[in-house]
Amino acid sequence: MISKAGSGHPAGSLGMVEVFVTLYFDILNHDPKNPDWPMRDRLILSNGHICPVLYACLAHSGYFSPKQLSSLRKFGSPLQGHPERTKLSGVEITSGPLGSGLAQAAGIALAAKMDGMRFRVFAITSDGEHNEGSHWEAIMFASKYRLTNLTQIIDRNKIQLSGNTEDIMPIEPFVEKYKSFNWHVIEINGHDFDEIKDAISQARNEYQAPTAIIANTIPGKGVSFMENRYEWHGKAPNKIETKKALKELVSHDK
């Protein structure tokens, strides 16, 4: 997808495959035939630049044809460079500019609580996004209103656009930060399906605070030359690189 588009963000998208697959095919209560179903669980993608993984899951869930995936970032395509709610079925919010997704997820979770709706809200965010002050505003708000129906899954891949997170703006001690903001925190291996599922079910049973699942991931997972390299945060592979990457990814399947 990203290679055909000629631009995009492969590292974060590949690193979050297991989390997205678990959510879309095992956890979320949703109906692709009825995308506006009021009782559906909401998946709110805050770091919108990793939308290729969102689009792939939406397509394979049945929101639209997987054939459309190759139109990513193309003129006239509903698969915009950053996701837009009004353009593609299944996309819950417009995102891309960092630091606003958790607040929107909190707004939806608050509304659900007011109305006694039992669906859950999952906010996907990134470690680099924590540079944004507005993200911390939302962290405090969710904790103040005890939004226990809100689960934040943070992609802790340790890279951001121009370098490693700890060089650009150190975030550690990450777990302690969330604890001190009165969140329930779980740290997992973001590539382990069982750990992802287990953490989400723990979050479901938390009745005091919102839950942050810090998912340690490898950016560019599955493609040797992309793994852990921030240079692949926002760069599309060329034809030769794409061939090599796909070969490696397919070999993992076997």
Add this chain to the structure above:
Amino acid sequence: MINKTIKLSKKLNSCRDAFGKALIEAGEKDQNVVVLTADLEESTRVHYFKNRFPERFFDVGVSEQALAAIASGLANYGKTPVITSFATFSPGRNWEQIRTTICINKVPVKIVSTHAGINVGEDGATHQALEDIALMRVLPNMVVISPSDAEETRKAICAALKTKTPVYIRLPRYETKMYTTPRTPFEIGKAVCLWQGKDPKVAIMAAGPSAVKALKAAQTLSKNGIESLVLNNHTIKPIDQEAIVNAAKLTGCVVTIEDHQIKGGFGSAVAETLSELFPVPIEFIGINDSFGESGKPKELLTKFGLTAENIVEKALKAIKRKMI
């Protein structure tokens, strides 16, 4: 509507109070209305709503960016959120959140901001929002309203809550003269003709509480044998092109007045309309590329030319330019 006998009451009313009370009215009719503020409950008068509907009121603390994005989430779900702060902070500080999470996202958040304009007074330049119309009217999907008195504020709030689009409403801090009544028509996007003399020579177009000053100026001009037409352009976006063009055709020249920067503000919207559809001389009254300062509202309004006297002066100038 032609009204030559309009009476200006001496009593002052607060647009902020009218807003706070209108929210209760709206909240009673519609269970979906929720109100959020950023630690400015009393200053923005939303404490009335808080006292009446505590379960539908949320204080996000001093965090205007979250204020906008949380409201986006509430609206995304199906609530009708009203967010309040001072205009210098919202939409001043949270413009990008309004752009992305409200306007591109196309969710019906109502942004109501007080302390818009130089009339804020003593708080000084930092708290006098003079750029908010420009910031909001440039955004697709956004409706921009500047009510001219307390009663019109009430109507604007009720009308805004019925729409399915994002709306920005700017309110002054100071108390203003009430000149409309519950029977005065109000429709979003429709300018109101407040005054039309026989064979008017100049059109005075006002946004916000300056409309009262435009009426005073029209009275002065009439006493001096110069008839005029006064438009209350409470809706700045979508601008009422038809009313503006008709007024320009009838009079041949225009004066605009607003408590906001001239650049990018209401006058600019009038100029955009007329330069394309019916070019005529325009004189702009507003803040001319400077920040405000501390002082009594009246002192500041006088210093920056937001007075009936200055409207008369600019009207005469516009008429003169038409003759060249």
